[in-house]
Amino acid sequence: MTDLRELLDDAAGPEPAVTDTDLSGDLTRGRHALRRRRIAGITTGAVATALVIGAVWSVLPSGTTNGAPQPAALTTKTPKPVKTTPKEYRPMQQDTRKPPVIPATAVPLVANTTQFPGVITCDLIPKGWAVRTTIPAAKGGGWEQQELYDPNLRNPKQYRDATYTVVIRQTELMNEGEGLTVDKYSTPWTKLPKVRAGKYDAVTSGVPGSPYGRQEVYIKPDKSNRIVGVSNRAYNLAWDMDTLLRFAGSCHYKL
Template structure:
């Protein structure tokens, strides 16, 4: 074995000496090769990442434009709306309406019914010195301290076909009462002394209408004397065609017996 090694060494010749400069050159070449491998790996990784990103954007829906602003909404055609038939309002029974009487009032005559002297005192506690010509009076309600009379036209033949509260004059017994606001009358909450007054004949009165109004279908409260007694007169009669002055003249003629 030793003889064979010696023969090979003799054939190769003497080894050349390795200097320090040769070792430094080898070291530099090795470092350069290592840097080149690293750069190649980084570049390959970057290219792979770019490919993955490009694929990702290509499969995602386009949500933004190039300037990163919201893309305009895509116009879509809406199907024609189908019309739903409107629900019919249920018919409200007459029994629950505010005023179930749907009959018409009597015709307003072209000429007002004149006032004439009353020669027959009305029944009840109140009478009037004037009366609509041809009209009569009757008691429709009576209780202790409260009585109601009506003036009506006995010749009104179709009264059953007319609205019930449109062809009578109501005369009521009432009085001033103190309910903590001073002496007041009926539905008023202001004291009688503070209410604006009008003249009804020779007496002071309070009315829901205005003297001179062409419509006399209003309510008048007359104080016929210095007592607390009040005469309430409500004109519902279309068929009288009275203005407010005529109603005040009639109410001023009413008093307690």
């Protein structure tokens, strides 16, 4: 019996010769195929990973990476200016109270029988008036101030302040580079125009003979630099300028 393999071999024809080149080519093609499969697998995995990262990125809060703030988020923003409304301007309230009524007859000057309590006293005083120390020398740094007032004036608080008193104050000539001057004046005392107040030279803001005695007078009662300042602000005295000068001329230092 003819062998079956031989019959098949005869039907297929002779087997082609296989060379070393053919074997090398097959081996190279096999390696390329294996490399393509590996690259395809890596690429597929990378694409899938990128998709996953993209999905996670999309659900993270804006401006963060893994919960950490981006550098831009660390930049300090300049706050917007806040518009403020200025406080309502409130001017000082004016004292609308009226001064005392000016009497038809001026309060006369009479001899003073009791010395004033401070370092300054006066030989004359308005009739019925009294004196009190408002700024003691110890508290005023040596500049004492006294005040003449009418103790019979009813309810003084109904009147504007400084409209019913005469102030007597202690001061002196000071040299501030322009010569010896008295307060409220920049011109030296020797160059200021003088009037007579009793037996003393005086500087005054009023004019002798004027019907208005609500003025200020400075007298120099001795050869020292001490000055007596007298400010008449009392409407209820009804003094003219000559009466004020008579009163100021009677004032002097005790020592």
